[in-house]
Amino acid sequence: MLYAVLIMLLGIVVGWVLRDKSFVKNISKKVSLVVTISVCLLLFVMGIRIGLDENIVQGFTKIGIVALVIFLSVIITTLFIIKRLTKFLDKNSNER
Numbered sequence: 001m002l003y004a005v006l007i008m009l010l011g012i013v014v015g016w017v018l019r020d021k022s023f024v025k026n027i028s029k030k031v032s033l034v035v036t037i038s039v040c041l042l043l044f045v046m047g048i049r050i051g052l053d054e055n056i057v058q059g060f061t062k063i064g065i066v067a068l069v070i071f072l073s074v075i076i077t078t079l080f081i082i083k084r085l086t087k088f089l090d091k092n093s094n095e096r
Contacts, residue, residue: 018024050056
């Protein structure tokens, strides 16, 4: 893990040093395409690994229900807070 962080930091430093060079700007689109393809390949392989894991496949229903409860909780809480803040701000703006 430490090696991954060090490699990433090295890439950041190299990118920062070369940020104004014209040849770097020319290959930026090509690098972006390679990164996109790599991420898609990584997601595909992760999907295969998840599909091969019986425990995860059997737990899809439970995982889905937990995700739905979390989603609904966040939405309901956000709407409640927005409604209360709107009333509070409207009340304060009418007093001025």
